[in-house]
Amino acid sequence: MSLRYESQKNITHYMCDRSRSLTLPMLVNLLLEVSEEQSSELSRDESYLKARGVNWIILRYEFSVSRMPDLKETVNIETRASEYNKLFTYREFVVKDSSGKVLLTVDTTFALMDLSTRKMVRLTDEIVSPYQATASRRIRRSEKPKELTDFDDCNQRTFDVRYFDIDGNGHVNNAHYISWLLDSLPSDFLKSHEVSWGVIAFDKEVSEHQSIDSLSMRRKERGTATDHQIKSEAAVHCKASFTWKKLNKEEH
């Protein structure tokens, strides 16, 4: 059984949206903070990886949200690297409230990127073994974001990469993609809905001085679901699908 790590986090103002709930981009920041804490404890932090010319990149998130944490709430974030194969490690996160009730879970897929070639490289035992994850030959086939079906009927918003979007890996940080994805949806929709499930697949890096289009559309079926793409002239960088529930919270 792989090593479990847990950490408590306080949800403060800057992490929340106008309705005083933790935002999805900040959720991701906090999850990665906790996984980096575990890596530090196991002497496998970012400086260890950089000394070997590599760093973790994230290829996929899958969120299942019962309730997003509220402002001033203290949550417990548990994580473990559950399984790995030659290219990927699968890391799970569970976020609980102070009474131990599960608020949300997030499954992620990590890979190692060579920082000079910008390509994925095989995982090494030296890097992976301290997490005590289960080795497996199997590459998981997990649910993918749905394709956009009607590009003429999309919401579209263009974003220029900003200086502070670029992280220590020299590309736009994951959390900013999530803001772009959500920010193409109408404000009235975002105000009145909360993500209950979502999958985000990252395909290609976005670099400084690039400009991207964030496209989204509401699916024509029962329930409330949206499908998304982040595109540049050169490529599709990211796809995502979300299901939503109506927010009951009073607007402040």
Place this chain on the structure above:
Amino acid sequence: MSLRYESQKNITHYMCDRSRSLTLPMLVNLLLEVSEEQSSELSRDESYLKARGVNWIILRYEFSVSRMPDLKETVNIETRASEYNKLFTYREFVVKDSSGKVLLTVDTTFALMDLSTRKMVRLTDEIVSPYQATASRRIRRSEKPKELTDFDDCNQRTFDVRYFDIDGNGHVNNAHYISWLLDSLPSDFLKSHEVSWGVIAFDKEVSEHQSIDSLSMRRKERGTATDHQIKSEAAVHCKASFTWKKLNKEEH
């Protein structure tokens, strides 16, 4: 003597820029987190203010930076509301490293905004007294941002307000203004310089669905200084001036 409050914060990845230093927008987020902790301790947190139809807004920051905190550093943030008059309270922050060395200081001016009229209102004893700040009739005359002298020669970048820029006060949060201010400067300049001093004066709210221009220019004098404005069609929302020092840190 006014009540001092202190809190330790760990500087994590999402708070840092590509050179692994705390960003100015995240510094401001952390300072306000600490002042809100003090307010909670004194039973004067945001919910107390909202129940009275008001909330704090920040009119001015003045930064003096010896060194910005680094990734993984644990810093001690001290704050106190030093003085108040009928309209303003002056709050000071001191950020120290783990050995007690002062890294930076920030002086701020807070005022109370009526949440329905969106206008400033007089401070009341009930709200202010727990901080034990010194009452004064004097309204401080502090250093102002310099005016832009040549609008034809400015850097200019346009920003559309994003959904997540809006905070619980229903306007763009302060920290986002700071990203806009800095993001108008060329990337090569930001990569190679660090703020050593700065003053930011907030004049008018920016609301959802607005678009603003961030203008900046390098001052034609010895040393490295920049002057800034955030403008919409309707108004000047914010002015700022910064002095900079060359960054010696190796780029990662």
